[in-house]
Amino acid sequence: MAVRITQRGSSALPSLYLARGFTGNAAVANPRQLSAAPSEVRRTSSALLRSPFSTTRTVARNGSGGQSDKSFTAVATGGYEYPGIPHFTDPYAKRQWQLEHMAGAFRVFARMGFTEGASGHISVRDPVDRDTFWINPMGVHFGLLKASDMVHIDENGQVIGGNRTAVNAAGFMIHSAVHKARPDVDAACHAHSKYGKAWSAFGRPLDIINQDACRFWNNHSVYSSYGGVALQDEEGVRIAESLGPEHRAVILQNHGLLTAGGTVDEAAYLYTIMERSCEIQLMVEATGLEKKHISDEEAAYTYKYEGNAETLYTEFQPEFQYEVAMSNGELDGGIDPGKH
Numbered sequence: 001m002a003v004r005i006t007q008r009g010s011s012a013l014p015s016l017y018l019a020r021g022f023t024g025n026a027a028v029a030n031p032r033q034l035s036a037a038p039s040e041v042r043r044t045s046s047a048l049l050r051s052p053f054s055t056t057r058t059v060a061r062n063g064s065g066g067q068s069d070k071s072f073t074a075v076a077t078g079g080y081e082y083p084g085i086p087h088f089t090d091p092y093a094k095r096q097w098q099l100e101h102m103a104g105a106f107r108v109f110a111r112m113g114f115t116e117g118a119s120g121h122i123s124v125r126d127p128v129d130r131d132t133f134w135i136n137p138m139g140v141h142f143g144l145l146k147a148s149d150m151v152h153i154d155e156n157g158q159v160i161g162g163n164r165t166a167v168n169a170a171g172f173m174i175h176s177a178v179h180k181a182r183p184d185v186d187a188a189c190h191a192h193s194k195y196g197k198a199w200s201a202f203g204r205p206l207d208i209i210n211q212d213a214c215r216f217w218n219n220h221s222v223y224s225s226y227g228g229v230a231l232q233d234e235e236g237v238r239i240a241e242s243l244g245p246e247h248r249a250v251i252l253q254n255h256g257l258l259t260a261g262g263t264v265d266e267a268a269y270l271y272t273i274m275e276r277s278c279e280i281q282l283m284v285e286a287t288g289l290e291k292k293h294i295s296d297e298e299a300a301y302t303y304k305y306e307g308n309a310e311t312l313y314t315e316f317q318p319e320f321q322y323e324v325a326m327s328n329g330e331l332d333g334g335i336d337p338g339k340h
Contacts, residue, residue, distance in 0.1 A: 084310045085263060091127040098124045098264060099134065099147035100331050102187075105268035105316075106136060107323040107331075109191060110143030112272060120191035121171035124150075124264050125179055127186075131155055133179055138166045146330045155180070170229050177236035178243065178260060185248075187264035189271040196257035199278035203253040206277050208294045209284060213277045214302035215270065215312070220249035249274055262309050269316035 076082045088094035102124050114120065120142070123135045134150045136142075152161035157172045159165070171190070178188045199206075203224050208217050223242035227235040239258065243250045249259045249270055257274050261267035284291060294302070305311065324331050 082314055085265075085313045088127070094127040096147065098127065098187075099150050101320060102134065102150060102264045103145050103147045103331050104320040104323045104327075105189070105264050106142040106145040107327070108268060108272065108316075108319045109189075109193075110141065111323075112193075112275070114191040114193040114271075114275070115142050116192040118168065121168060121175060122189045122264060122268070123171070123175035123179065123187065125186040126152065132160065133175065134162060135167050135171060135175060137163055138168045138171075173233060173236035174239055174258070175236075177233070177240035178258075181237075181240040182243065182245075182260065184262065185260040186262050187267040188258065188260045189264075189267045190252075190256065190258040191271070192256045193271075193275045195279035195282060196251070196275050197255070198282055200251050200253050200255055200257070203251075205251065206274075206281055207284075207291060208299045209291055210277075210280065210294070211302060211306070212273050213280075214294060214299045215273060215307040216249055216277065217296075217299040217303045217307070219247055219303070219307060220251065220274070221247050222251045222253060223255075224253050226252075226254040261312065263313050265316040265320065266309050266312040269312045269319075272316075272319070 086097065088097070102122055105122055109115070109120070109122075118139045121136055123133045126132045126134060132152060132154045134152050136145060137149055137151050140149060149163050151159055151163050151165060151167050153167060153172065154160050155176060157167075157169070157176070159167070174190060175188050178185060203222055205220060205222050206213055206216050208214055221242055221244055223239055225238070227238065239250070239252065242252075243258070243260065248261055248267070249257070252258060257271060257278070259267045259270040259274060261270060
């Protein structure tokens with residue numbers, strides 16, 4: 001199948017959005033190496049959603065009333081467990097799967113109104129070379145992004161594959177620091193969504209005042225400083241340090257939100273629910289009435305089932321499926337995962 005890579009223009013932007021790593025050299029992609037070539041065949045949404053991996057198929061539970069070790073089965077019934085995170089033997093197939101879900105996450109963010117000019121980024125660690133990661137190109141609307149648009153970048157901020165174009169320097173600083181500090185994090189999301197920005201002005205963590213907020217029980221922190229646009233390594237490192245060794249979300253004071261996860265789906269869902277939790281917290285605060293907090297015991301129990309990686313991944317799938325159905329095949333990045 002013939003593959004064509006289109007080089008984006010590189011018009012100058014204000015110094016606030018300094019570009020990194022783009023030398024202007026176009027390249028023809030090897031799909032198996034870069035996994036970012038656009039498909040010439042539009043697939044139906046059902047074909048895109050169908051997983052070729054046996055670990056994601058719907059499977060019957062063993063025995064009468066048997067339980068899987070996946071926490072998400074606690075909310076499923078009918079003798080079947082809900083499919084969870086797929087497992088891959090081929091890292092190139094995993095790469096393409098990640099890029100498709102990454103593009104879907106951006107489109108979800110666009111639909112939810114998380115765009116703000118050229119700000120905001122999602123990064124995904126590369127499964128082939130785990131010291132590198134993929135990030136969105138600079139200056140492209142979230143709602144237009146496809147798997148083939150993503151940029152493969154190394155730990156020095158240089159473009160090494162995928163879509164050879166500029167990336168946001170601040171995005172690189174933040175995401176590279178997070179990926180270096182947290183080997184368990186394969187994806188991170190950051191945007192300047194309005195309720196996250198509004199709540200961040202208080203420099204306070206979220207209160208655990210409803211079931212959805214329990215996902216952030218002992219799972220988020222506050223970066224209580226605003227160091228300006230993150231154009232220096234030190235600011236990215238400080239943000240990563242504020243995330244800590246285990247948390248998957250951080251409120252960046254006077255800035256916005258950042259979430260992380262083992263999959264882009266997990267990180268993206270955490271972002272959407274954190275943004276909504278900030279909105280609800282602001283609504284509750286505006287009443288001036290006394291709040292009823294969920295107890296630590298109840299929050300811990302809820303977090304066990306609502307805050308684990310499998311559940312968070314699965315919670316994001318309805319949003320991803322919607323974007324796939326609406327994309328007319330654009331979320332297919334040119335690789336047939338059934339061949340891997």
